[in-house]
Amino acid sequence: METLVTLESFVRSAQSSSFSAAARKLGLTPAAVSQNVARLEARLGVRLFQRSTRALTLTEPGERFLREVSGSLDTLQAAIANASHAAEKPAGVLKVSMAPVLGSGYLLPLLHDFLARYPGIVPDWDFNNQPVDLIKGGFDAAIGGGFDLASGLAARELARVHIIAVASPSYLARITPPQEPADLQRLEGILLRSPLTGRLHSRTLRNRAGEQVAVELQPRMILNDPGSLCHCALMGLGITLVSTLSALPHLREGTLVRLLPDWYADAGPISLYYPGHRQLPAKTRVFVDYVVREFKRQDLAGLFDATRAVSDRGRKAAGSKR
Incomplete structure (x- = not known):
């Protein structure tokens, strides 16, 4: 079971084609984002990114995985935000x-x-x-x-x-x-x-x-x-x-x-x-x-x-x- 931060690290890195840009959005260091993605790849047994000194591009399995998890991640984040808002507002x-x-x-x-x-x-x-x-x-x-x-x-x-x-x-x-x-x-x-x-x-x-x-x-x-x-x-x-x-x-x-x-x-x-x-x-x-x-x-x-x-x-x- 992958943690939310691990999936966020992958999705934000794929969207921005950069570990550094993803790190700024998530409030993490680029090294932490890279390690999260590496753990996800080890867990799945596939390489999700092609890495070079100039670019970060998705592999074919990475593109497929991005399509499958992006919508679910947005839904999960919205649910967490809604639950957090409900916890702050006395109701029920x-x-x-x-x-x-x-x-x-x-x-x-x-x-x-x-x-x-x-x-x-x-x-x-x-x-x-x-x-x-x-x-x-x-x-x-x-x-x-x-x-x-x-x-x-x-x-x-x-x-x-x-x-x-x-x-x-x-x-x-x-x-x-x-x-x-x-x-x-x-x-x-x-x-x-x-x-x-x-x-x-x-x-x-x-x-x-x-x-x-x-x-x-x-x-x-x-x-x-x-x-x-x-x-x-x-x-x-x-x-x-x-x-x-x-x-x-x-x-x-x-x-x-x-x-x-x-x-x-x-x-x-x-x-x-x-x-x-x-x-x-x-x-x-x-x-x-x-x-x-x-x-x-x-x-x-x-x-x-x-x-x-x-x-x-x-x-x-x-x-x-x-």
Whole structure:
């Protein structure tokens, strides 16, 4: 299999009847072009040029070979140029998997600006609470937690997932609000069953002083969809432990109240996963850069941080019955 530079050396030398002229076009030395042609002749077993001190002329086999490869070489060079241009221009379908609450709440609002910058990209977003196999699923990227960082994948941590206890004002009006993590165990709980293992999620809460307490709520109801926990809490059905990114909109509106504001559980990172090879498609590269930049610009990691995102409204409401 001949290399492209070897074939180019032959074709350009034949077109210009000169190794020196071909070398100038290819950015090589005349000696390098001559050596490339000599290797091609040895590989084919025929002499392609008649050489003299004054002229470089094609032999009959050389003329025939030139006719056969010239068109193919032009086609190959055009294909390479087109592929290179496509690699530089972000375009095409961008298939990304992400958790529904993260996607609908925090990434969809970025789409308008992202598509204005890159109109050639067509988002194909899969909202899924479970980790996916990027390679088998044909995904360009995925955002979430709990992914197996298989060989060939790269990950950029975007934020930490913090879990907090919340309830509706209507539910808190019927009970004595908890003052310590142990108090949660006597209250009605809206629990999450893992869709992967089938087990009920248990949490270990911690505070900034480094204390840790394992908490198990009394089950009032059990769900396997993290997004539904807040909906049931909004209905006043009990207390639930949810991520700050799920609870934040409701805390802002006052429809949910954060309990035990000094306590939280760390459930690990939210990361952006993508193929780690250098020849990353432009559509994926600009998406990765854009998401990382927006998380930093909007300080979403700080927004999701339970040690910083304490709701004053939630603190007052939770303490109003003490």
